[in-house]
Amino acid sequence: MGFRPWTAEETAQIVGGEITKGSGTQLVNGVVIDSRIVKPGDLYVPIIGENNDGHRFIEAACAGGASTYLCDVDHQNQYSAVDAVKIVVPSTMEALRQLAAANRARYDIPVVAVTGSAGKTTTKDLIASVLGVKKNVMKTQGNFNNEIGVPLTLFQLTPEHEAAVVEMGMNHLKEIHRSIFEVKPHIGVITNIGSAHLENLGSKDNTLKAKKEIFETMGPDDIALVNGDDPYLRKVVPDPYRVMRVGIHQADVDFLAENIEQDAAGSTFTVGNSLYHFRYPGEHNIYNCLMAIGVGLICGYTPEEIQAGLDAFEPSGNRMKREEIAGLHVIDDSYNANPESVKAALNTISAQADSRVIAVLGDMLEIGKDSEAKHRETGAYAATKAAVVIAVGPLSEHTAQGAENNGAEVYRAENVEAAAEILKAVSKPGDTVLLKASHSMHIGSVADQLKSH
DSSP states (O other), rough: OOOOOOEEEHHHHHHHHEESSSSSTTTEEEEEEEEEGOOEEEEEEEOSSSOOOOOGHHHHHHTOOOEEEEEEGGGTSSSSSSEEEEEEESHHHHHHHHHHHHHHHHSSEEEEEOSSSSHHHHHHHHHHHHTTSOOOEEEOOTTTTSTTTHHHHTTOTTTOSSSEEEEEESTTHHHHHHHHHHHOOSSEEEEOOOSSTHHHHHHHHHHHHHHHHGGTOOOTEEEEEEESSSSSSGGOEEEEEEEEEESSSOOSSSSEEEEEEEEEEEEEEEEETEEEEESSSSSHHHHHHHHHHHHHTTTTTOHHHHHHHHOOOOOOOSSSSSEEETTEEEEEEOOOHHHHHHHHHHHHHHHSSSSSSEEEEEEOOOOTEEEHHHHHHHHHHHHHHOEEEESSSSSSSHHHHHHTTOOOOOEEEEHHHHHHHHHHHHOOOOOEEEOOOOOGTTTTTTHHHHHHH
């Protein structure tokens, strides 16, 4: 069973639009914004972006099978020859949000929303894995966590789903605010407040303010689940939702990890009287697990069921993706980077590696005015975990300086192609290689070049 259809008339009512061509009885079997992936019976919503106006592709979408399309008032006199139902709306972006909220409202199921400066995707996947032990779970796929990705995620909800886990990213204040009414979570999770997006937000206090927008639709029966060791998240108080906290270092949290042991096989720790194991080491992964354990316990799962969910977890995207390439143990963690996530990745690699570690570190973007100092600090930390550091990009010159000053063997590369050549020259069979940088650096392509070599 898939998307529950609306009629065109119902669709027009949801979005406050007017049918100006075609029949209101026409069924809408799905919602898309990309004319290239239209299926017969879909509603095409043309989004106006920075570089493209989706209205240009209305004819292509309808030729591909769209039965209905939206059109904003500025384009209402165009496309009259298109053979499909036409609904004119004030704003196609606002209509997309309204449709997503309407589809979400059809289902009385537990919904968890996840945000944070680092770890939100892993936490989302862990929560979905735990809930998936007993329920059919819909979760955010890929990087569909922004203002357009969130509604597209919610269109994936069908009558078969028994729970949903929605990831919410942001770069600016009010970004989550504009999307949260679509999601209306029962549990809102914030993993941490870090350095990501300081370039746009200016301070960690502003980052906290932006992240707290995830709680705006929650009521007295809903729960804000936050990292109780994070000094900024300790400022979160009931309003009117309940607040529960996870932690390792503060004893006053609701879900406390104790008796922690870590080795190359992963981490073991207790929460209450229950022992848990996770096959990926690193303190940051214990925090991610604690969020999933907390959600599981809140939802009435037993420790045994929660452990089954932790065991079933598989990382998504380029997150700790492990490959054996040309005799090297390559860990591609290139989905994104900020100082906190780079240090976490280095901790994980150094705990698991039984060989020399080479860290290929590229520029960390959008981390604010102290970017040079943060790159130097990251380089200095890398020198404590890796024998060799290959710094890629102009900002990473500061990473190189920090690593050099702390005794690492350092190489500089202008781009990923140069980094791959350096890696080929200096690596030895059995070395462990970490690839980590902001997404736009495309540092993961180093692995592709190793394969071609």
